[in-house]
Amino acid sequence: MVEKNSQDSPVETDGGALTQAAQSHRETNYLDREVNLLRPSTPFMREHLRIVWTGFILWALIVFGPVTLTYLAPGVMTAEMPVLGFPLHYFLVAIGAPTGALLLSFWYARKRDALDEKYGIDHATTQSNADGDVAVAADGGTNE
Amino acid sequence: MTLGAVLQSGLLPEGLNVSFKLAPAILVAAMLALFLGIGYAFRVADTEGMWVAGRSIGNVENGMAIGANWMSAASYLGMAALIALSGFYGLAFVVGWSTGYFILLIFLAAQMRRFGKYTAPDFVGDRFNSDTARAIAAVTTFLIGFVYAIGQARGMGLVGLYIFGDIGIPGMSGYQSMVILMMAITVGYLTLSGMLGATKNMAVQYVILIVAFLAGLYAVGFTQGYSTVLPQIEYGAMVAELGSEFSEPFVNESYYLWIATAFSLVVGTCGLPHVLVRFYTVENERTARWSTVWGLFFICLLYLSAPAFAAFGTDLYSENIGAVYGDPGMTSAAGDVIVVLAAQLAELPQWFVGFVAAGGIAAAIATTAGLFIAGSSAISHDIYANIINEDASQRQQVLVGRLSIVALGVITTLAALDPAAPIAALVSYAFSLAGAVLFPMFFLGLWWENTNRQGALAGMTTGLVIWLIPMINEVLPTYIGTGEPYSATLAAAVPAIGSALVAVPIVFVVTIGVSLATDEPDMATKRLVRQCHSPEPMSRMQSAEEVATTDGGEPVSDD
Numbered sequence: 001m002v003e004k005n006s007q008d009s010p011v012e013t014d015g016g017a018l019t020q021a022a023q024s025h026r027e028t029n030y031l032d033r034e035v036n037l038l039r040p041s042t043p044f045m046r047e048h049l050r051i052v053w054t055g056f057i058l059w060a061l062i063v064f065g066p067v068t069l070t071y072l073a074p075g076v077m078t079a080e081m082p083v084l085g086f087p088l089h090y091f092l093v094a095i096g097a098p099t100g101a102l103l104l105s106f107w108y109a110r111k112r113d114a115l116d117e118k119y120g121i122d123h124a125t126t127q128s129n130a131d132g133d134v135a136v137a138a139d140g141g142t143n144e
Numbered sequence: 145m146t147l148g149a150v151l152q153s154g155l156l157p158e159g160l161n162v163s164f165k166l167a168p169a170i171l172v173a174a175m176l177a178l179f180l181g182i183g184y185a186f187r188v189a190d191t192e193g194m195w196v197a198g199r200s201i202g203n204v205e206n207g208m209a210i211g212a213n214w215m216s217a218a219s220y221l222g223m224a225a226l227i228a229l230s231g232f233y234g235l236a237f238v239v240g241w242s243t244g245y246f247i248l249l250i251f252l253a254a255q256m257r258r259f260g261k262y263t264a265p266d267f268v269g270d271r272f273n274s275d276t277a278r279a280i281a282a283v284t285t286f287l288i289g290f291v292y293a294i295g296q297a298r299g300m301g302l303v304g305l306y307i308f309g310d311i312g313i314p315g316m317s318g319y320q321s322m323v324i325l326m327m328a329i330t331v332g333y334l335t336l337s338g339m340l341g342a343t344k345n346m347a348v349q350y351v352i353l354i355v356a357f358l359a360g361l362y363a364v365g366f367t368q369g370y371s372t373v374l375p376q377i378e379y380g381a382m383v384a385e386l387g388s389e390f391s392e393p394f395v396n397e398s399y400y401l402w403i404a405t406a407f408s409l410v411v412g413t414c415g416l417p418h419v420l421v422r423f424y425t426v427e428n429e430r431t432a433r434w435s436t437v438w439g440l441f442f443i444c445l446l447y448l449s450a451p452a453f454a455a456f457g458t459d460l461y462s463e464n465i466g467a468v469y470g471d472p473g474m475t476s477a478a479g480d481v482i483v484v485l486a487a488q489l490a491e492l493p494q495w496f497v498g499f500v501a502a503g504g505i506a507a508a509i510a511t512t513a514g515l516f517i518a519g520s521s522a523i524s525h526d527i528y529a530n531i532i533n534e535d536a537s538q539r540q541q542v543l544v545g546r547l548s549i550v551a552l553g554v555i556t557t558l559a560a561l562d563p564a565a566p567i568a569a570l571v572s573y574a575f576s577l578a579g580a581v582l583f584p585m586f587f588l589g590l591w592w593e594n595t596n597r598q599g600a601l602a603g604m605t606t607g608l609v610i611w612l613i614p615m616i617n618e619v620l621p622t623y624i625g626t627g628e629p630y631s632a633t634l635a636a637a638v639p640a641i642g643s644a645l646v647a648v649p650i651v652f653v654v655t656i657g658v659s660l661a662t663d664e665p666d667m668a669t670k671r672l673v674r675q676c677h678s679p680e681p682m683s684r685m686q687s688a689e690e691v692a693t694t695d696g697g698e699p700v701s702d703d
Binding site for chain 1: 235
């Protein structure tokens with residue numbers, strides 16, 4: 001069954017000039033595709049998981065890398081840093097890890113937004129899609 | 145374990161000026177009045193508003209609420225304490241409590257928002273179609289609130305001593321009297337406010353606590369000549385003078401315990417009910433993602449500063465009071481107020497020290513409020529209204545909710561009168577629990593549609609048991625025994641503070657194994673999971689369940 005949530009979306013802004021990705025998004029019924037972390041079943045999920053796993057590996061290196069290196073090679077890792085005066089391992093753990101996770105989070109949120117754009121997904125018009133009853137979409141954000 | 149052994153010395157922080165102080169007392173009273181006022185101004189009438197703030201909260205505001213909800217006495221006081229007392233090992237807490245948000249962001253935040261229910265037990269109960277699973281999750285939520293709040297009560301009691309002095313309830317020590325007073329204030333405050341305008345309040349609480357913490361840090365650093373514009377980096381130059389205990393790796397605790405602690409705190413972050421509920425309050429999944437990024441940013445402001453505060457406090461302590469390390473060294477009670485102590489020893493004005501202390505109280509109250517609300521809604525919504533009395537009226541639910549808040553307050557107070565460990569260690573027990581029992585259910589429940597009811601029940605039970613083993617082995621003796629673990633080998637292999645490192649892989653294996661050995665979940669459940677991952681935008685008030693069953697008007701084809 002290849003058919004998506006199909007009360008034809010009221011606004012087709014890109015008048016037919018859909019990208020390949022957006023086309024495949026339109027043709028996918030996500031409720032018919034399996035969710036499996038290790039076996040992504042849709043193009044969107046495949047691309048998304050590539051970002052997720054890349055981020056996860058970098059995260060693991062940033063978080064557990066310095067402390068493990070300190071365990072394996074304490075001499076090198078505890079050397080004092082020039083200018084700042086920190087022992088290297090202390091700096092990498094106390095400042096490197098939290099900052100690294102913050103930058104990775106920013107990177108992920110940007111990547112995911114870019115992915116949404118590539119697939120023609122727009123969260124600003126959430127009111128109109130997927131909810132057959134709501135005819136007016138323009139109020140996106142006022143209180144009920 | 146050195147952590148548990150150092151204290152039990154009457155819990156009167158040496159060096160702290162314990163006496164009633166008018167200006168700081170007025171500050172604390174004014175702060176509580178402000179919270180109540182904001183709660184009143186943004187009060188809500190319906191359950192949707194009460195529990196998830198009408199799903200109307202934006203990026204930055206929710207980020208601040210994540211920050212306030214998240215940063216408790218354990219962040220404000222306990223982290224600096226552990227860094228001062230346990231040196232490099234203390235950094236495991238900085239790392240675990242901050243970097244866990246990335247895992248939450250990539251694996252859970254948006255999917256949780258799409259799921260769109262009210263509480264964590266709701267997710268477990270609905271995803272696995274099981275009232276038993278719901279009940280286990282609710283009991284776990286309640287337990288987390290209890291264990292977590294012991295640390296908060298301890299923090300409030302210690303800091304309260306600076307502000308209110310020894311109020312001297314007969315038969316109680318100064319610390320114990322203060323715990324009772326502060327918990328009475330907290331429960332009274334919660335009963336008055338409910339979750340009234342809680343999210344608006346959390347944004348304000350965040351501002352108060354971060355301003356108090358950073359102002360304290362800058363003032364101490366500047367007046368003592370430690371730092372100028374960026375104390376978060378400048379303390380590096382003094383690390384060498386603080387003694388090898390402050391920075392040398394693995395002298396206090398082993399590499400294994402370091403990893404176990406950090407890992408437990410990461411998965412605990414991803415499993416804590418009062419953290420997840422923040423994602424239910426936002427407009428859409430994109431906001432859920434970006435507010436996580438903002439939340440982590442706001443958290444990092446404090447987490448990058450805490451080691452600097454610890455360094456300043458350690459130096460001031462050794463100059464003014466005595467050696468920090470060795471015998472007798474600094475007690476854990478003094479460690480737990482090192483932030484306030486540093487401001488006091490730097491001879492800053494009394495009202496300013498009081499402001500720093502008030503920040504700690506704001507942090508503790510904000511988090512206790514979040515925990516008690518989560519714990520009491522688990523009892524009233526998930527156990528009482530869903531299982532015991534399905535026809536419960538709103539009135540009955542609210543009554544049960546209030547009663548469970550009072551009950552939580554009473555047992556927390558009792559446990560905090562003679563706490564088993566420093567604040568951050570107490571709190572980390574709750575993280576191990578959340579990581580061992582709830583995190584695998586959230587993770588597998590959202591990322592593998594074939595996880596079924598039997599798997600979830602087996603997994604959660606396993607998680608609870610593995611968490612209980614070190615609690616009985618290691619923590620119970622501090623209340624009823626000699627304080628030494630029954631089995632030292634077991635304590636080394638499965639430490640209470642980091643038991644999730646052992647528990648999580650086992651729970652995953654058990655859950656997956658049992659799920660594979662039993663029937664797959666029905667199509668409705670699978671569609672529910674798929675809807676959580678579909679990139680198709682959803683309307684603000686919808687939950688994944690609604691979309692998955694109606695499919696936007698299409699008949700549900702059975703295939």
